[in-house]
Amino acid sequence: MNPILAAVGGTIVLAILAIAFGLILSGIDRRVVARMQARVGPPLLQPFTDVRKLLAKQNIIPANAIPWLFNLMPIVALASAITxxxxxxxxxxxxxxxxxxxxxxxxxxxxxxxLALVIGGFASGSPYATVGAQREMVSMIAYELPLAIAVIAIAWRLMAAGVAEPFLMLTLMQTPVWDVVGPLGILALLILLVMMAWVTPGELSKIPFDSPEAETELAGGILVEYSGRNLGLFTLSQAVKMVAMSAFGIILLLPWNLSPFLGLTGAAAGVADLVFFLLKMLFVVIVSVTVVRTMMARFRITQVVGLYWLVLGGLGALAIILMMADAFLLGVI
Amino acid sequence: MKLTTSLNRSLWVFHFNSGSCNGCDIEIVATLTPRYDPERFGVKLVGSPRHADVLLVTGPVTNQMADRLRRVYAQMPGPKVVMVVGTCGQSGGVFSTSYNLAGPIDQIIPVDVYVPGCAPRPEAIIQGVVTAIAKLERIEGGAKQ
Structure with missing residues (x-):
């Protein structure tokens, strides 16, 4: 089969599945939040209804926006999330x-x-969106540090253990880092697990890290001027990003497949692994997004930076030191 | 603007206070509590008129607020519904003889649904939302707006 055709076909199938699963995930998220607040909550397919409505609504471009940037950014956001x-x-x-x-x-x-959200916010020419875009940039700078520490600590430990190509996603998925490390490394990985659980809601701009959107003070922040189709595309890109971010966290820290334990092979193994992977994604979203956003109020932007850089950055440094000590004690470096 | 069946299962509401005594606004907040849970029907309060389908207006419009009300209405993307909550919005209510009144809401912007009461109970506000949904369904059915 032609590799280019396979890649194009794979992209289209993946895009459709990811959008559908992302919207179902956000439907489950809203439903579980409602149950935790002793409400009934919206139907599971409510996000689909919302997006269909938004796509059918009028699309307003504000007078002082930059039209081509304003209209381009929702498409860039969705396309890059699928990429x-x-x-x-x-x-x-x-x-x-x-x-x-x-x-x-x-x-x-x-x-x-x-970044597409930030540029779209600046391009919409509203002071609320500008403040929101600046906050989004600050929180991007903040959560990158713990995320990068987690990735580097895991990939470095795999490299020290002599695994070939430790930075490839497939290697991370096939070689669970938990099987490689010793007791100190397990401790380091538990710390990294806590860090990733805090990075996920930050990456997705969910409460308590939703200061860029801040419904109550910035009236929707970055998205304040977006309506109709553009808002619908941003909603879709957020849903796909939720899929991407939870999958990324799973590949880094919870990479086990089900089929080796059940002794399955062939197509049955693929289906079982995929279903297990989707269940793990649901678990990650519920633990690190839904529960956290029900329990907490919004952080100020200074608190976001303080948490990510001082608390999680410090924990990350500790995790890296433990990781190095672990490799040293096992005598692999 | 074409109407879809998705619209009346996903009404996003923007709340605008045009000089109300805050009584109706408290009842609106009461409507959004877990006891009534309008999110069951996709009803959600949003922070920006750009995201909204329903403009929920309370209060008799004061002179200062008249222009703001017109602008917020113009900022909403169509198709849109305007809902007036409280007696003030319909007649001026207890403020009807005030010197500082630009008139009831329907003299400033077109109104679709009235919810009378001073202040209306949450049940009455929900009845108003149901009326708005019924109106949207009538428009979908081809009736004139």
Whole structure:
């Protein structure tokens, strides 16, 4: 089969599945939040209804916006969010473009949807959106540090253990780092798990890290001027990003497949692994997004930076030191 | 603007206070509590008129607020519904003889649904939302707006 055709086909299928699963995930998220607040909550498919409505509504471009940037950015956000998925393995399915990029590329690609939001916010010419865009930039700078520390600590430990190509996503998925390390390394990985659990809501701009959107003080912040189709596209890109970010966290820290434990092979193994992967994604979203956003109020932007740089950055430094001590004690470096 | 069936299952509400005594606004907040849970029907309070489908207006419009009300209405993307909550918005209510009144809301912007009461109970506000949904369905059915 032609590799280019396979990549294009894979992209289209992946995009449709990711949008559908992302919207279902946000539907489950809203439903679980409602149940935790002793409400009934919206139907599971409510996000689909919302997006369909937004796509049918009037699309207003404000008088003092920059029209081409304002209209381009929702498309860039959705396209780049889908691009991330091309580099991520799902269960035992290898990534569509796995051989062309590694975990460092995914780190960069994760920035682009947020960057598109920032540019779109600045291009809409509203003071609320400008303040929101500045906050989004600050929180991007903040959560990158713990995320990069987690990635580097894991990839370095795999490299020290002599695993070939430790930065490839497929290697991270196939070689669970938990099986490689000793007791100190397990401690370091538990710390990294806590860090990733805090980075995920920050990356997705959910409460308590939603100061760029801040419904109550900035009236929707970055998205304040967006309506109709553009807002719908941003909603879709947020849903896809939720899929991408939870999958990324799973590949880094919870990478086990189900089929080796059940002794499955062939197509049954692929389906079992995929279902198990989707369940793990649901688990990650509920633990690190839904529960956290029900329990907490919004952080001020200074508190966001303080948490990510001082608390999680310090924990990350500790995790790296533990990781090095672990490699040293096992005598692999 | 074409109407879809998705619209009346996903009404996003923007709340605008045009000089109300805050009584109706408290009842609106009461409507959004877990006891009534309008999110069951996709109803959600949003912070920006650009995201809204329903403009929920309370209060008799004061002279200062008249222009703001017109502008907020113009900022909303169509198709849109305007809902007036409280007697003030319909007649001026207890403020009807005030010197500082630009008139009831329907003299400033077109109104679709009135919810009378001073202040209306949450049940009445929900009844108003149901009326708005019924109106949207009538428009979908081809009736004139």
């Amino acid at each position: 991330i998925l091309l580099y991520l393995p799902f269960g035992s399915f290898a990534p569509v473009l796995g051989e062309f990029g590694d975990v460092i590329l995914v780190l960069y690609l994760l920035i682009i949807p947020s």
